[in-house]
Amino acid sequence: MSTRTTPLRVTHDVVAVLLTAAVIGIPLWLLVITSGKSNAESASPDLALPTTWHFIDNYATAVSQGGVLTAFFGSLLITVPSVVLVLVLGAAAAWVLARRSSRLTAVLYAVGISGIILPPAVITTVLTLKNLGLDQTAIGMVGVYVGMFLATAIFFITGFVRTIPAELEEAARIDGAGPFTVFVRVIVPLLTPVLATAAILVTISVWNEVFYAFFVLSGGSITTMPLGLFNVASQSTYVKNWNLIFAYVVIMSVPMVIAFVFGQRRIIAGVTSGAVK
Secondary structure: OHHHHHHHHHHHHHHHHHHHHHHHHHHHHHHHHHOOOOHHHHOOOOOOOOOOOOHHHHHHHHHHHOOHHHHHHHHHHHHHHHHHHHHHHHHHHHHHHHOOOOHHHHHHHHHHHHHHOOOOOHHHHHHHHHHHOOOOOHHHHHHHHHHHHHHHHHHHHHHHHOOOOHHHHHHHHHOOOOHHHHHHHHHHHHOHHHHHHHHHHHHHHHHHOOHHHHHHHOOOOOOOHHHHHHHHHHOHHHOOOHHHHHHHHHHHHHHHHHHHHHHHHHHHHHHHHHHHO
């Protein structure tokens, strides 16, 4: 039986790998190659190699004229606090929800993870921030992202907390530890895999998000990498200059590619450990 199915499985694996390579490799090739072409050659993007390479000129122009450094630090200013708050609040809420079994807790959990399928209303969010004086500010944008991705963190972490034996917490309480000490010294160290997973996923999502940033930050002094890309692509200088636009995209993507390469094992470990246990 196994000898008959082995060739089919091998064929299935080969086809899956080839399809994945084509779906990911072709757009990536087009992106990188076009970013090294001249303005004339990039007007109609294709998979052909450029006649003359213009990598240095294109990337230098994208950095100097596209405000890459300003947008980069703006993205850091918003991404780092958003991820930290999502992890801290999500871990604390997940711990409480995982250790309670009442109907009220079940309702609170359902409400807490409802944000996964119910995105915030743009108009209501923007009007609320304006009334609070937080529109066009980093604090307002961080608040929006925390609200958006907190549900995902609660969903991931709650399932993981339920796999942690409650006896560990009881032993710490017998030794005189309070709730805060139990959470920080017992629970948080055990949550490292799932926290790393949530951190990477939320970081990538916040870094690449542009829709809400456009409505919240437009007109202000703070910008992000995706918002900067949108502004650059809208300028008359960059119309049909796909080489400069793609160069900006590559620059914007490099930090997240590095984060994913170094964190992919953490993502797999966090997801599988919570599922297997």
